[in-house]
Amino acid sequence: MVLSFRGESTRGYISRCITVLSLPERVSDRRRQRSITTQAAPLRLCGRRADQGGRYARGVLLSDRDIRAEIAAGRLGVEPLLENLIQPSSIDVRLDRMFRVFDNSRYTHIDPAQRQDELTSLVEPGEGEPFVLHPGEFVLGSTLEVCTLPDDLAGRLEGKSSLGRLGLLTHSTAGFIDPGFSGHITLELSNVANLPITLWPGMKIGQLCLFRLSSPAEHPYGSAAAGSKYQGQRGPTPSRSYLNFPLPSDAVDAVESR
Known part of the structure; x- marks a missing residue:
């Protein structure tokens, strides 16, 4: 026997519940990934990258x-x-x-x-x-x-x-x-x-x-x-x-x- 919740099948209802319950974890994963990507990104100044030696790229005020x-x-x-x-x-x-x-x-x-x-x-x-x-x-x-x-x-x-x-x-x-x-x-x-x-x-x-x-x-x-x-x-x-x-x-x- 297949139960129905407001016209929705049991399988569909359970699938939707699982999706909702796992959403915070997925959002957290995305935030974590974005944080890692940001930390790994090279330093940029005025749209230009800084080289690995630490010298700032072009487009900046000289020190x-x-x-x-x-x-x-x-x-x-x-x-x-x-x-x-x-x-x-x-x-x-x-x-x-x-x-x-x-x-x-x-x-x-x-x-x-x-x-x-x-x-x-x-x-x-x-x-x-x-x-x-x-x-x-x-x-x-x-x-x-x-x-x-x-x-x-x-x-x-x-x-x-x-x-x-x-x-x-x-x-x-x-x-x-x-x-x-x-x-x-x-x-x-x-x-x-x-x-x-x-x-x-x-x-x-x-x-x-x-x-x-x-x-x-x-x-x-x-x-x-x-x-x-x-x-x-x-x-x-x-x-x-x-x-x-x-x-x-x-x-x-x-x-x-x-």
């Missing part, structure tokens, strides 16, 4: 030991460099003694599409004297160090916290440094405090962080295809934004006639 290794290998250049400038994950950079101040009497306005060579003038404070940056004033400065990056490292310049708390901004927008760049880093200095700030040549002005790319840049900064405007710059370099705009028709005719 002090990696910074020293890149400098020792001759791939990363920071000159002149003092050992105490290397921080846990950055390099402190210092202020050079040259500044570019804006001359408000030369032009009625600033036009990014025009070459305005007399918009700024170069200023150097006297020996042993600081440059005084007044409230609301904006000037260009530069790092004392010449920085050279390989094609698989990018940099980012950040301000110093101690100076930011005094109202000094180290850069307005241009904190990124492309792989392949070589030269002084131009600083965009502004005073948002309500008192003048003295800027001493040689003082620590910012910190350079370095990131390893997922792969070397195909066209690094300074290559012909990159259209770089500031490769090899020395000292505070004025804007060359006019190169981003097409030449006027008369200038094009002049170039083609050569």
Whole structure:
């Protein structure tokens, strides 16, 4: 005789009960297997594996030991460099003694599409004297160090916290440094405090962080295809934004006639 439970056969009912009773064990097995798989999986950072030697893969912020290794290998250049400038994950950079101040009497306005060579003038404070940056004033400065990056490292310049708390901004927008760049880093200095700030040549002005790319840049900064405007710059370099705009028709005719 075959019993029926609400229209279900005895065999079907017993089979269903066994399935339900064994479910927690199966779930536990799956969790255990997932845990084992996770523990056995290789370490991944930013989607890339770490090698067995423990060296992190590409796509990460360089530590002090990696910074020293890149400098020792001759791939990363920071000159002149003092050992105490290397921080846990950055390099402190210092202020050079040259500044570019804006001359408000030369032009009625600033036009990014025009070459305005007399918009700024170069200023150097006297020996042993600081440059005084007044409230609301904006000037260009530069790092004392010449920085050279390989094609698989990018940099980012950040301000110093101690100076930011005094109202000094180290850069307005241009904190990124492309792989392949070589030269002084131009600083965009502004005073948002309500008192003048003295800027001493040689003082620590910012910190350079370095990131390893997922792969070397195909066209690094300074290559012909990159259209770089500031490769090899020395000292505070004025804007060359006019190169981003097409030449006027008369200038094009002049170039083609050569």
